[in-house]
Amino acid sequence: MNANRRHVLKGLGGVLSLPLLEASVSNVDAATTTSQTPTRLLVVGNPLGAHPEHFFPTDFGKNFTISPTLKPLEWAKDRMTIVSHTDHGMNNGHGREISFLSGVLPANAAAYPEKNMSVDQVMARHTSGKVRYSSINAALERGIRMNWTANGTELEPFTDPQRLFDHLFLNLSAKEKKVRRELIERNGSILDAVSGQFARLQQRASQSDKQRLEQYANSLRELENSFADRSAWIDRDKPKFDISEHFQQYEVTVENRYNAIFDMIAYAFQTDMTRVATVGFPNELKYTDVEGVTRGYHACTHNGQDEAIISELVAIESFQIAQLSRCMKKLDSIPEPNANGSMLDHTIVLFGSGMGYGGTHSNRNLPIMVAGGGFKHLGHVDARNNAGANMPLCNLYVTLLQRFGIERDKFNTSTGSFDLPFAV
Known part of the structure; x- marks a missing residue:
């Protein structure tokens, strides 16, 4: 096999690339039973962080004083954990x-077994075959760049609520079902051939390379198994959902469009169409229909400490939290039929950003909040160690993976886990 050639398998919606190996081998590309009470994940993120003086509470512990930005979540104060002093x-x-x-930049991804795969996609892979959609990713503009597959490929979100509705709730026509089956069958047969190439490559690899290849072989096996799972969903009708209230009775605002997205995700959770969802608030999104906002989101972060501009930035960030709060209330209103508590009690909610504060381009002390999910929540926590160093955010992700039912003691740049106990 030519070590410099790049072989691409088309039609799989992505690329499966080999890890960087000692032998400098070529890249090979390719694109159960449902628990009665599944654990779910909802991630809400933005790319510009949060104004720290308004996001982080001024005191620590369970009895912390709610901060201005987090005010919409005061009703859930005892069901959330705010983590200070964590970053990548x-x-x-x-x-x-x-x-x-992920904790990993694409440029550095080759050093990690799963490259820069994001934690939501690790969880999504775990649910493959159990739900119709392994994950749902939505935003009102592109550019949030939160979601990354094991291949190092970015998953772009749905940016039109109507298209998301069509994807989730419109059944395929007979012709569309036929095309979908043919595509799955064709991709499955191509993957068989790639698996043969992969096996031959393993035979002549070094012991160290074999270990890396085995990790990627697991991804191939999961992909093979998923074809049968995908085929099984084609003839199953999707649940009905009425989205008209968001577009017919009210003005089409940023708020109503996000309401539609969050409502669809809540219903998808309720009907077990998916167990993993992410919602992004991109930096190019226009918030001028939010009360008090006249400037662009990015422009508000570069405020020169002007209190008038900061107030607009805090209004935008509070709007994001208010949207999340509304969704959490909806989840909390849905009882779990086979378990104690509400759907919120069985949904890990993560809010945050890969940037600490856009005003200074700081990537330290990221604004992170976890809610629901069956944890014994801790209020406001200082995550620094005894030496005063910030905790790797991936430590928290190890804990979230374990809560999701995935036995992991490491995720990308983690050095351990975050002590957030599970509820009994």
Whole structure:
């Protein structure tokens, strides 16, 4: 096999690349039973962080004083944990925020077994075959760049609520079902051939390379198994959902469009169409229909400490939290039929950013909040160690993975886990 050639398998919606190996081998590309009470993940993020004086509470512990930005979540104060002094240990500047859910920049991904795969996609892979959609990713503009596959490929979000609705709730026509089956069958047969190439490559690899290849072989096996799972969903009708209230009775504002996205995700959770969802608030999004906002989101972060501009920035960040709060209330209103508590009690909610504060391009002390998910929440926590060093955010992700039912003691740049106990 030519070590310099790049073989691409088309039609899989992505690329499966080999890890960097000692032998400098070529890249080979390719694109259960449902628990009665599944654990779910909802991530809400932005690329510009939060104004720290308004986001972080001034005191620590369970009885912390709610901060101005987090005021919409005061009703859930005892069901959330705010983590101060955690980050990915990166230098300041734009471009690092894309590491929010992975801890790894694409340029450095080759050093990690799963490259810069984001934590949501690790969880999504774990649910493959159990749900119709392994994950749902939505935003009102592109550019949030939160979601990354094991191949190092960015997953772009749905940016039109109507298109998201069509994707989630419109059934395929007979012709579309036929095309979908043919595509799955064709991709499955191509993957068989790639698996043969992969096996031959393993035979002549060094012991160290074999270990790396085995990790990627697991991804191939999961992909093979998923074809049968995808085929099984084609003839199953999707649940009905009425989105008209967001577009017919009210003005089409940023708020109503996000309401539609969050409502669809809540219903997708309720009907077990998916267990993993992410929602982004991109920096190019226009918030001028939010009360008190006249400037662009990015422009508000570069405020020169002007209180009038800071007030607009805090209004934008509070709007994001208010949207999340509304969704959490909806999840909390849905009882779990086979378990104690509400859907919120069984949904890990993560809010945050890969940037600490856009005003200084700081990538330290990221604004991180976890809610729900069956944890014994801690209020406001200082995550620094005894030496005063910030905790790697990936330590928290190890804990979230374990809560999701994935036995992991490491995730990318983690050095351990975060002590957030599970509820009994």
